[in-house]
Amino acid sequence: MLFNCICISFSPADKHTKQVRAGSGVLEFRNISHAYGDRLAVENVSLKARAGEVTCLFGPSGCGKTTLLRLAGGLMPVQAGEILLDDELIGGKGRDIAPEKRAVGLVFQEGALFPHLTVAKNVAFGLSGPDKQAKAAELLALVGLAGFEKRYPHTLSGGQQQRVALARALAPEPRVLLFDEPYASLDTQLRRDLREQARRMIRRTGTIGIVVSHDPEEVLEMADSIVVLEEGRLRQSGSPAQIHDQPATEKIAAMFGNGQLLPADYSDGAFRHVFGDWSATCLSGPEPVPGPVSLVVRPDALELVKDANGYPVVDVRLAGVTMTVHVEAPGGEGLRVSVARSAGIEPGERVRPMPVPAGIFAFARSEA
């Protein structure tokens, strides 16, 4: 994650802008590897981000997301592999185009605005020509901040500052917009509004949007395409639906959809575990080989059957239109189950968690 980095780099709209705006631009990472000293942070990553779309780089802390973003922005030279913008080499093979010549805009966490400049001057920074103030005003209106031109950053809320940062990044009509966890410090509703706004602007302007995030909810909401990284390697890429519905690994299955890991043994078409036996009809994806498996169980992939011989409900929490019921196995293992509020389940009752058909993921487990 890059913090408080005043680093908006771009070049004015160039001959390629029209092409990108028409929706044909692609930013491509080809076999990118990057090491800090002798420590490999990114290993042989290839991906394409397309114009008018949001591509989210997703993964746990330290998996290499920011490193890829910095390489795309030209903030570090490419050590191995190539970065191409519309088939033109911009980084790699000894050719590293300077950040200010890349037509790339960066949006970071709070603190990215120039504190001594008004909102309008922040947005117009880097623009030239007599109409730059008019253009700044137009962009501020687009991000819902008409009338804020003369204010200074410290008089704005965090969300307003981020909208100014978005307007400023968009001002020079960059071909690529890079976002590094830009809304991480803001409250949920504001984050949702700002994501939506950034998404609309990227679509409308035909910009290539790349967003770094470790928040699965944010990624599912914002992305057209998700790239999942683990320890510097690309683990899976695809649409939000593909990543959510056909996760390639146990970790990905668990990260999206609040998955819970449940060790089980698979044999004779049934999974045996601390909450009883489940038939293999619960399985989403390929059948595992018989033996130890890890089941990934999402709270909304289970139903609760009231059963005096079942497992105790130890807690019930409100979760919007649903309730989250915590069920406990004899050994203390817990399972969260999402049920309708009308289900009328109370702590102390006994229930049996049963999977909905095709709702559970199973992955081979090496240890017995």
Ligand SMILES: Nc1ncnc2c1ncn2[C@@H]1O[C@H](COP(=O)(O)OP(=O)(O)OP(=O)(O)O)[C@@H](O)[C@H]1O
């Ligand atoms: N300047 C640096 N010097 C040495 N190691 C670094 C440097 N920057 C990053 N790293 C290391 O490289 C790896 C990848 O870091 P990177 O910042 O790309 O991860 P990230 O996925 O963006 O993490 P986060 O979500 O925490 O920001 C980490 O192990 C990190 O410690």
